[in-house]
Amino acid sequence: MLSEIKIQNYALLKEVRVEFHPGLNILTGETGAGKSIIIGALDIALGERGYVENIRTGEDKAVIEAVFDLSKNTVLKNLLNAKLDNAGIEASQDTLVIKRELNRSSKGRIFINNNAASLSLLQDIGVMLIDIHGQHEHQSLLKSEVHIGLLDAYAASAPQVMKVSELYARLIEIESEIKKLNTLESEKQEKLDILNYRITELTNAALVSDEELENLNARREKMAHSESLKTSVNSIIKALSPASADLEGDGAIELLDKAKTHIEEVGEIDKKAAREIMAMVDDALIKAEEAKSFFLEYVDTIEFDRDALAETEERIELIETLMKKYKKDSVSSLMSYAKQLEEEKKKIELNSDTISLREAERKNVLKDLSAKCIALSELRHKKSVELGKKIEEELKGLGISKASFEVRVTEPEAENSRISVDLGGKKVRLSADGINQVEFMISLNAGEEVKPLVKVASGGEVSRIMLSIKNILSGADTIPVLVFDEIDTGISGKVAQATGKKLKEISKNKQLICITHLPQIAAFSDVHYSVTKGTQSGKTHTAINRLSPEEKVTEVAKLLSGETVTGASLNAARDLINEAV
Known part of the structure; x- marks a missing residue:
């Protein structure tokens, strides 16, 4: 159960701490006092979106x-601890603490048992802890698409619905694939012609590697500048050793050789100095000889061949044209693209076989889906009768004694025969929920035929139907706390008293927190809280106080007669409370 909520700087709430108790917890107070603000804060603690605007004026942070x-x-x-364990958060023993912070200047923070947590985890846990019904929540019953979910909740058919949903998603996926393949088949020849042209073009180019283009560019540069290159190389050879070019004079090698002779002369006098220098000169001679040998060989490779240059430039132009045409930045990218084209060609050529395989898979999935949809439909039909009768009984206890209630389950005809199920010779519509359409039907007077709930029931009647359903479903789920924010809208008198009894009945199995303006409902409280609004230091603030038994009598009397409490209203309040015990 929810044992406590602390709220700081949220809307009108400066600092509020409320201890809740088992059974029926009632909150009352004048309109605008802030009762629904407390429920809103609880909603945010459970994962609803929080806004900076919710932070109290003049404060930087709200904490719930x-x-x-x-x-x-x-x-x-055990269910909660499994989720916490998966998220790396220490498991709860007997207490779970959720803390939510909203900040004006930074991202909000979430803590579960003093561990930082994600919003998605909080939302997963929140729906397991509290079921909140706001002031307009009962109006969801006026949307027929909600009815199928309520029937499934009663039938406990969630596993079947999930399997149907998974198979339906797979069927739609296969249908989409088949559609694309059929489109491809109709464009097959045109695409094959384009692919074959590109593959032939790239194959004829005989691409090798990125290095080929680099080598071709280097070769072109060398041939285009052959004369200046040859002149420079001959100058290098002459500078190193003129004799190598059949010229007179000394080059670097001859001069180093002469220096070596003179160093040897120095060595006869100073061996140490000569030895160190001699090693350096020997090394220089070796390197100079290597350089000379290289350039003597290199000069023979320098040639100008007009045909070879034209051939090289033609090859470069071909490769660069292909790169530009297919928007690739390297030869290797072109080669990869050629492989992709080959794969695409194979895929198109095998397209017919693929369509056959997908059609066979579609048939199997549809067969499995049809069987599960029919089984789910049979369960819904069976449980719809039970649920209708139980709601009728609940409504009698809430003052709608002549009501006839039917949970109508139908199978609409399919608009698309491929996405359908054969049922008794009729093609019925398939959806992620199965083959059924569910709508609540009601007659409020004896002898009248049932009509759609959305066309018949008033706000108060819809409120009572929602309360009936919640009572019926309360034993089927593990959610320990139900919150009703003014679900008593549109009712009064004996009906209000019957509603109070029903809330009291539900509170035997669940903790209930209920905001009400009706004395007939407030009288049934196990614990009663008064919510008031006041002004302090120029700011409006909301306070909430637990009432003593005598204070409860006074509060119920106010609900009966307004702010002016009389002896008669106090006596009437005591009578209501005594009747509710």
Whole structure:
């Protein structure tokens, strides 16, 4: 159960701490006092989106902390601990603490048991802890698409629905693939012609590697500047050793050789100095000889061949044209592209076979899906009768004694025969929910035929139907806390008293927190809180106080007669409370 909530600087709430208790917790107070703000803060603690605008004026941060007692709910505790363990958060023993911070200047923060947590984890956990029904929540019953979910919740058919949804998603995926393949088949010859042209063009280019283009460019540069290159190389050879070019004079090699002779003369006098220098000169001579040998060989490779230059430039132009045409930045990219074209060609050529395989897979998936949809439909039909009868009984206890209620399950005809199920010779529509359409039907008076709920029921009647459904479903789920924010809209008198009894009945199995303006409902509270609004230091603030038994009598009396409490209203309040015990 929710044992405590602490709220700081949220909307009108400066600092509020509320300890909730088992059973029926009632909150009352004048309109605008801030009752729904407390529920809104609880909503944010459970993962609803928080806004900077929610932070109290003049404050930088709002903090909401909710504490849950799990000591009497082992099943829920185990489910929660499994989620916490997967998220790397220490498991709860008997207490779970959720803390949510909203900041004006930075991203908000979430903590679960003092560990930082993600919003998605908080939302996953939040839906397991509290079921909140706001002031307009009952109006969701006026949307027929909600009805199928409520029936499935009663039928406990979530595993079947999930399997149907998975198979349906796969069927739609296969249909999409088949559609694309059929489109490809119709354009097959045109695409093959384009692919064959490109493959032939790239194959005839006989591409080798990125190095080929680098070598071709280097070769072109060498041939284009052969004369100046040859002149420079001959000058290098002459500078190193003129004799190598059949010229007179001394070059670097001859001069180093003469220097070596003179160093040997120095060595006869100073061996140490000569030895060190001699090693350096020997090394220089070796390197000079190597350079001379290189350039003597290199000069023979320098030639100008007009045909060879034209051939080289033609090859470079071919490769660069292909790179530009196919928007590639290297030869290797062109070669990879050629392989992709080959694969695409094979795929198109095998397209017919692929379509056959996909059609066979589609047939198997549809067969499996059809069987599961029909089984789910049979379960829904069976449970719809049970649910309708139970809602009728609940409504009688809430003052709608003449009501006839039907959970109508139908199978609409398919608009697309490929996405359909054969049912008794009729093609029925398939969706992620199966083959059924569910709508709540009601008659409020004896002898009248049932009509869609959305066309018949008033706001108060819809509220009571929602309460009936929640009571029926309360035993089927593990959520320990139900919150009703003014779900008593549109009811009064005996109906309000019957609603109070129903809330009291539900509170035997669940913790209930209920905001109400009706004394007939407030009288049934196990714990009663008064929410008030005041001004302090020029700022509006909301306060919440737990009422003593006598204070509860006064509060119920105010709900009966307004702010002016009379002896008669106090006596009437005591009578209501005594009747509710």
